[in-house]
Amino acid sequence: xxxxxxxxxxxxxxxxxxxxxxxxxxxxxxxxxxxxxxxxxxxxxxxxxxxxxxxxxxxxxxxxxxxxxxxxxxxxxxxxxxxxxxxxxxxxxxxxxxxxxxxxxxxxxxxxxxxxxxxxxxxxxxxxxxxxxxxxxxxxxxxxxxxxxxxxxxxxxxxxxxxxxxxxxxxxxxxxxxxxxxxxxxxxxxxxxxxxxxxxxxxxxxxxxxxxxxxxxxxxxxxxxxxxxxx
Amino acid sequence: xxxxxxxxxxxxxxxxxxxxxxxxxxxxxxxxxxxxxxxxxxxxxxxxxxxxxxxxxxxxxxxxxxxxxxxxxxxxxxxxxxxxxxxxxxxxxxxxxxxxxxxxxxxxxxxxxxxxxxxxxxxxxxxxxxxxxxxxxxxxxxxxxxxxxxxxxxxxxxxxxxxxxxxxxxxxxxxxxxxxxxxxxxxxxxxxxxxxxxxxxxxxxx
Numbered sequence: 001x002x003x004x005x006x007x008x009x010x011x012x013x014x015x016x017x018x019x020x021x022x023x024x025x026x027x028x029x030x031x032x033x034x035x036x037x038x039x040x041x042x043x044x045x046x047x048x049x050x051x052x053x054x055x056x057x058x059x060x061x062x063x064x065x066x067x068x069x070x071x072x073x074x075x076x077x078x079x080x081x082x083x084x085x086x087x088x089x090x091x092x093x094x095x096x097x098x099x100x101x102x103x104x105x106x107x108x109x110x111x112x113x114x115x116x117x118x119x120x121x122x123x124x125x126x127x128x129x130x131x132x133x134x135x136x137x138x139x140x141x142x143x144x145x146x147x148x149x150x151x152x153x154x155x156x157x158x159x160x161x162x163x164x165x166x167x168x169x170x171x172x173x174x175x176x177x178x179x180x181x182x183x184x185x186x187x188x189x190x191x192x193x194x195x196x197x198x199x200x201x202x203x204x205x206x207x208x209x210x211x212x213x214x215x216x217x218x219x220x221x222x223x224x225x226x227x228x229x230x231x
Numbered sequence: 232x233x234x235x236x237x238x239x240x241x242x243x244x245x246x247x248x249x250x251x252x253x254x255x256x257x258x259x260x261x262x263x264x265x266x267x268x269x270x271x272x273x274x275x276x277x278x279x280x281x282x283x284x285x286x287x288x289x290x291x292x293x294x295x296x297x298x299x300x301x302x303x304x305x306x307x308x309x310x311x312x313x314x315x316x317x318x319x320x321x322x323x324x325x326x327x328x329x330x331x332x333x334x335x336x337x338x339x340x341x342x343x344x345x346x347x348x349x350x351x352x353x354x355x356x357x358x359x360x361x362x363x364x365x366x367x368x369x370x371x372x373x374x375x376x377x378x379x380x381x382x383x384x385x386x387x388x389x390x391x392x393x394x395x396x397x398x399x400x401x402x403x404x405x406x407x408x409x410x411x412x413x414x415x416x417x418x419x420x421x422x423x424x425x426x427x428x429x430x431x432x433x434x435x436x437x
Binding site for chain 2: 164169172177179180186187188190192
């Protein structure tokens with residue numbers, strides 16, 4: 001693996017202008033060089049690498065996911081500084097495992113990498129949270145948990161985010177979930193109306209105590225004097 | 232686009248009599264009310280865009296005395312629910328309705344608000360009449376501004392026919408304390424299952 005300078009750092013004199021790829025074949029396009037680097041670094045933890053339409057997908061071992069993501073983020077040759085999505089896929093084939101998908105982007109090196117972890121059906125759907133590396137994973141993983149029931153271990157606040165927190169019908173994007181839900185319409189409506197529309201946020205979300213020192217001086221003084229926030 | 236039936240006006244002969252003064256006063260009050268309906272726009276989807284077009288200069292809802300959008304339910308007369316309402320929003324919509332002072336009316340604008348529309352799924356309320364009472368349903372996906380204005384004119388006709396002596400139409404509807412619903416659960420299930428019971432269908436066919 002030869003070292004390459006970041007494409008944007010240091011101005012435009014040495015960096016090549018970005019080129020929109022044309023006529024990318026479905027298979028056989030050159031893989032993202034990060035895939036080879038991952039193989040060299042982690043060996044067997046990299047299960048397989050696929051290149052479809054020029055996009056590289058790396059299947060990794062579930063146990064080493066956080067380690068791999070942390071390396072991708074911290075290594076000066078990789079610099080994957082942006083997590084754009086966390087999602088999951090369930091297939092119709094009942095034997096085929098669920099796939100959890102992470103979309104990583106390296107802005108300094110203009111690279112895109114898709115990481116996947118396969119979770120076998122029947123076993124508990126658990127995978128490590130990447131929240132310690134990317135804080136933006138917080139809500140993405142909550143959505144993934146809400147829709148698929150995948151538990152992200154190490155996530156600080158794994159709750160439902162789209163459905164209300166008392167939702168008891170299951171995980172809507174799973175294949176065994178009926179499209180109209182499990183309860184009758186009247187029961188769904190009764191449960192939804194029983195929710196308090198103002199009880200949407202946890203105390204942590206409502207609290208500004210953690211950010212108190214970051215507030216402007218005048219606001220801190222007013223709050224110290226006993227002024228209330230919100231309602 | 233039907234009008235849901237109000238209860239029969241109670242006879243006021245016994246309590247004081249419906250005479251020339253009260254009926255004239257009725258028509259005066261109703262005339263004032265129908266020409267100054269203040270809408271509370273509850274726009275959640277594309278119908279709200281069409282509603283804005285209705286309120287804008289070309290169609291000009293101000294011609295019907297509705298130019299004053301009330302973004303607080305406490306100063307509103309008519310709730311215009313434009314767009315789909317997910318279950319998570321159901322308690323919000325009901326609270327907004329309960330915060331509106333009497334007399335109040337409701338227009339359900341578009342297919343989704345009226346029946347759930349194409350969103351026959353786990354997340355969307357199958358018609359807001361399962362949450363709050365509705366006076367006028369405007370069909371369409373979304374309705375054209377002419378459609379909404381026709382609904383407004385129908386509502387004005389309805390306002391024009393009300394009697395001050397009739398207390399029933401001013402009574403706040405109380406939801407059933409046991410279920411928290413205005414209409415019986417069986418009626419809701421029947422209303423929201425237009426294509427038979429597909430609760431047991433799954434997308435994967437498993």
